[in-house]
Amino acid sequence: MNYMLLIATLLLNLLVSSCASITKPQQDKAINQVSEVPINYSLFPNIENEQLISEDVFFLTPAQQKEFLIAVDQHIANGLAPHKALSEVLAERLANFTYYGETYDATTAISLNKGNCMSLAILTTAYAKLLGLDFSYRKVSTLPVFTKKDDVILSSSHVQTIVYDPTFIKDKSILYLSSPAVVIDYFPSKNHRSGRKFSLETFLAMYYKNIAADALADKNLNKSFLYANKAYQLDTENIETINLLAVIHRRSGDLQTAEAIYKTGMDKGQINIALLSNYIMLLKSQQRMGEVNTLQEKLNQLDDPDPYQWLGEAYTAKSIGNMKQAEIYFKKALEKAPYLNQAYMGLYKIYVQQNKLRKAQTMLVKALEWTYELDERKLYKYKLYNIKHHIAANH
Structure with a gap:
C-alpha cells in the first residue's frame, strides 16, 4: 500500500x-x-x-x-x-x-x-x-x-x-x-x-x-x-x-x-494535516511555544474531509502521550465518519485510562453499533460487561 x-x-x-x-x-x-x-x-x-x-x-x-x-x-x-x-x-x-x-x-x-x-x-x-x-x-x-x-x-x-x-x-x-x-x-x-x-x-x-x-x-x-x-x-x-x-x-x-x-x-495552499503537525513538533523542540499555539489552533480548526487523516493524527498524539489532542482528533474523525469504530475504541481507551468509565461505556456502545465482525463484537461485549461491572461496583 x-x-x-x-x-x-x-x-x-x-x-x-x-x-x-x-x-x-x-x-x-x-x-x-x-x-x-x-x-x-x-x-x-x-x-x-x-x-x-x-x-x-x-x-x-x-x-x-x-x-x-x-x-x-x-x-x-x-x-x-x-x-x-x-x-x-x-x-x-x-x-x-x-x-x-x-x-x-x-x-x-x-x-x-x-x-x-x-x-x-x-x-x-x-x-x-x-x-x-x-x-x-x-x-x-x-x-x-x-x-x-x-x-x-x-x-x-x-x-x-x-x-x-x-x-x-x-x-x-x-x-x-x-x-x-x-x-x-x-x-x-x-x-x-x-x-x-x-x-x-x-x-x-x-x-x-x-x-x-x-x-x-x-x-x-x-x-x-x-x-x-x-x-x-x-x-x-x-x-x-x-x-x-x-x-x-x-x-x-x-x-x-x-x-x-x-x-x-504550507505555501502550496493545500490542506495537509501531517505537514502542519510535524512542523509544530519541530517548533516544540525549540520551545517556540507562541508559534506552536498559533499553529495548533489552526490545525484544530482544519476541516479535512478525510477521517483517516484525523485517525492517523489521533494515533500519533496518543503515542506521544498527548491525550487531549488525541481526543480532539478522534472526535474529528467521527465527525467525518460516524461509522469509524476504531475512533470510538480510541476514545474508549483514553477514557478508561482517565477513569472516566461512563464515557468509556458510551464509546463501547457506539463501537458495537458499527461493528459487524463476530469476533470483534464478542470482544466489545466482553469489555462492555466488565466496564458495567466496575461502574456498578463503584456506586
Whole structure:
C-alpha cells in the first residue's frame, strides 16, 4: 500500500504511495533550490553516484516472463481478451499470496509471493507492460493499516491498477465516460471510495516515497533521502513527499532547512494535516511555544474531509502521550465518519485510562453499533460487561 507519511519530529505517522537515474545536481552552495523546495545536498554526500532506474522496478526474470506468458496464452486460447487473461492469472497467483505490508519490486514480489497493494500494482504493471497493454492507477479511500517501527508509525492507503481492453474500438458518435477495463485489487469492497486516476510517473513517485519511508523507519537517512528526492523530482506538488524531505533534514540535524521545507509545503495552499503537525513538533523542540499555539489552533480548526487523516493524527498524539489532542482528533474523525469504530475504541481507551468509565461505556456502545465482525463484537461485549461491572461496583 502507498505510505502517506504523516511524519512527526519524534514520531512519524506516515500515511503512504518513478523513475530514471538520479544524480546530485551541480551547485555552488550547500543549500540548493530545486523546484521551490530547498535541499541541503551536503548532508547526503554519498548519494551522488547512486542510480535509480525505472525499469528495474518492473523487471521480470526470463523465467518469470515465460511462466506468465504461458499462463496468459492458455486463458486467451479459452477465449479471454488479454486484459482479462492478465486478471485471471493474477487471481490464481493471489490465492496463495501474503498481503504483507512491504513494498517490493516485481521480481521480489513474485519470488517471495507477498507484498502490499503497491507491490501488487507494480506486479500488475510489469505484466501489462509485457503484454503491451494500456493501464492507469486510481486511489481509493479505505481504512489504512497502521504499523509502528520504533518511533515511526507507517500508515498505508490503497491503490488500484486499471488495465484497459486492447480490443475496444471507440465509436466516434458516442461519448464515453471511460474505456472497458479490469480493476486489479487485493480486496475490492463496496466501502471503497474511488479517488482520482493518476499516471505512471505519479505512481513511480509514490513507489519511491514508500521506499523512502521504510528506509527512514530503519534509520537509513541516506537511502531515505535518495528515494524521497527522486519522488519529489517526479512529483513536485506532492505535499507528503515535501513533508518527508523536511523530516529527513531534521533527523540529519539541519533544522533550518527542515523548517524552510515545511514553510514551502504550507505555501502550496493545500490542506495537509501531517505537514502542519510535524512542523509544530519541530517548533516544540525549540520551545517556540507562541508559534506552536498559533499553529495548533489552526490545525484544530482544519476541516479535512478525510477521517483517516484525523485517525492517523489521533494515533500519533496518543503515542506521544498527548491525550487531549488525541481526543480532539478522534472526535474529528467521527465527525467525518460516524461509522469509524476504531475512533470510538480510541476514545474508549483514553477514557478508561482517565477513569472516566461512563464515557468509556458510551464509546463501547457506539463501537458495537458499527461493528459487524463476530469476533470483534464478542470482544466489545466482553469489555462492555466488565466496564458495567466496575461502574456498578463503584456506586
